[in-house]
Amino acid sequence: MSEGNAPARKEFKAPHFEGLLRRLGHDRDNAGREYEKLRWKLIKFFEWNCCFPAEDLVDQTLDIVAQKINDEEINDVLAFARGVAKKIRQDSYKKTSKMVSIADLAHVENLFADPQHLEDEINERIDNQRRDKCLQHCIGRLPEEDYKLFLAYHDPKTNDARARQRLANSLGITVGALRVRMNRIRDRLEKCTRRCLALH
Numbered sequence: 001m002s003e004g005n006a007p008a009r010k011e012f013k014a015p016h017f018e019g020l021l022r023r024l025g026h027d028r029d030n031a032g033r034e035y036e037k038l039r040w041k042l043i044k045f046f047e048w049n050c051c052f053p054a055e056d057l058v059d060q061t062l063d064i065v066a067q068k069i070n071d072e073e074i075n076d077v078l079a080f081a082r083g084v085a086k087k088i089r090q091d092s093y094k095k096t097s098k099m100v101s102i103a104d105l106a107h108v109e110n111l112f113a114d115p116q117h118l119e120d121e122i123n124e125r126i127d128n129q130r131r132d133k134c135l136q137h138c139i140g141r142l143p144e145e146d147y148k149l150f151l152a153y154h155d156p157k158t159n160d161a162r163a164r165q166r167l168a169n170s171l172g173i174t175v176g177a178l179r180v181r182m183n184r185i186r187d188r189l190e191k192c193t194r195r196c197l198a199l200h
Contacts, residue, residue: 017066019066019069019070020035020062020065020066020069020077021035023069023074023077024038024077038062038078038081039058039062042057042058042061042062042081042085043055043058045082045085045089046058046085046089046092047137048137048196048199049089049196049199051088051089051092051093052133057085057088057089057092058085060088061081061084061085061088062081064084064088065077065080065081065084068080068084130197131193131197134192134193134196134197135189135193137192137196138188138189138192138193138196139189141192142185142188142189146185146188149167149171149181149182149185150182150185150189152167153167153178153182164178
């Protein structure tokens, strides 16, 4: 990998980026590969933890790591990067929990008369947002065949008995077998969603 092909980013100040590369590999080619591996792992870390946009959070993580490497003695760069990523994950959760629009809450006209009601509504809204985000993440992780089946089964335009029968026929199975497959997919999604929520 030539110098022009090294994985540079606009946000990095050149000395900081060069310092990070030097710590990741003994030569520029190796350092570039290690940088891309680290970046990929961080993206997956934020995606699995339902922190979005993941790439922006990775940029923040690497900015901090590159800065600290130049300012402080860091023995284990990868372990330090993981620690920074966990801190940014916590900050992301805090920001998400505050992004609740009062206008979106039910019975908004009655909330100010009952502070406890307001708190309960906000907490419920936050929990629903977290669950929805985790569910969307888990749906996206389904195998392609299950993903397509899930979307087809829950398509609001074809959400009736005849549509389900046509879907079963297209798969060469009975409606009962279709329900069994959907129950298995739902079980997987529920387990995935619970794991995701437990990480918050």
